[in-house]
Amino acid sequence: xxxxxxxxxxxxxxxxxxxxxxxxxxxxxxxxxxxxxxxxxxxxxxxxxxxxxxxxxxxxxxxxxxxxxxxxxxxxxxxxxxxxxxxxxxxxxxxxxxxxxxxxxxxxxxxx
Amino acid sequence: xxxxxxxxxxxxxxxxxxxxxxxxxxxxxxxxxxxxxxxxxxxxxxxxxxxxxxxxxxxxxxxxxxxxxxxxxxxxxxxxxxxxxxxxxxxxxxxxxxxxxxxxxxxxxxx
Numbered sequence: 001x002x003x004x005x006x007x008x009x010x011x012x013x014x015x016x017x018x019x020x021x022x023x024x025x026x027x028x029x030x031x032x033x034x035x036x037x038x039x040x041x042x043x044x045x046x047x048x049x050x051x052x053x054x055x056x057x058x059x060x061x062x063x064x065x066x067x068x069x070x071x072x073x074x075x076x077x078x079x080x081x082x083x084x085x086x087x088x089x090x091x092x093x094x095x096x097x098x099x100x101x102x103x104x105x106x107x108x109x110x111x112x
Numbered sequence: 113x114x115x116x117x118x119x120x121x122x123x124x125x126x127x128x129x130x131x132x133x134x135x136x137x138x139x140x141x142x143x144x145x146x147x148x149x150x151x152x153x154x155x156x157x158x159x160x161x162x163x164x165x166x167x168x169x170x171x172x173x174x175x176x177x178x179x180x181x182x183x184x185x186x187x188x189x190x191x192x193x194x195x196x197x198x199x200x201x202x203x204x205x206x207x208x209x210x211x212x213x214x215x216x217x218x219x220x221x222x223x
Contacts, residue, residue: 035213
């Protein structure tokens with residue numbers, strides 16, 4: 001089966017600019033997650049979708065981050081405006097309920 | 113909030129030696145998952161434990177879930193250079209939602 005697709009792989013932007021990441025999960029996986037992984041740390045959950053509804057976004061900085069999952073398939077994560085501390089790898093993962101997560105290759109964001 | 117700590121943070125071993133990483137949660141978990149992340153890569157799912165005291169094996173890897181469901185361990189027998197990477201545990205309080213990743217243990221294997 002195809003894996004979780006993410007794009008772009010790398011992005012460099014200046015602070016205060018905006019950026020968007022895209023994720024296409026494994027077909028049939030109802031649950032989609034966005035994680036932020038800062039270098040040397042474990043992944044931190046930003047938002048979890050079940051189909052196209054939000055299950056948990058308690059750690060999403062809502063003043064600058066937004067995410068949507070239209071039609072319960074693809075998802076986009078947006079940052080506007082970006083800050084230096086947003087430099088990280090943004091990982092998308094999907095799962096079917098009760099199973100482990102399949103992660104995409106991630107988007108490495110550098111904010112300068 | 114829920115905290116999941118792992119020890120040690122780093123471990124260097126000679127090839128052929130054994131390795132163990134420990135995962136401790138501040139709260140009782142519903143289940144625990146283990147992931148491996150190679151340098152420059154993304155986390156890859158290894159296994160999930162659900163029952164109290166559960167032990168599962170995958171070739172040279174042995175995973176254990178504590179009786180109180182607050183801790184877990186991963187033991188690798190006779191490490192190989194292909195075992196290099198960071199091992200994360202990830203636990204959930206409620207069903208399979210809101211999984212919190214641990215701090216990770218970075219394993220370096222010296223040939």
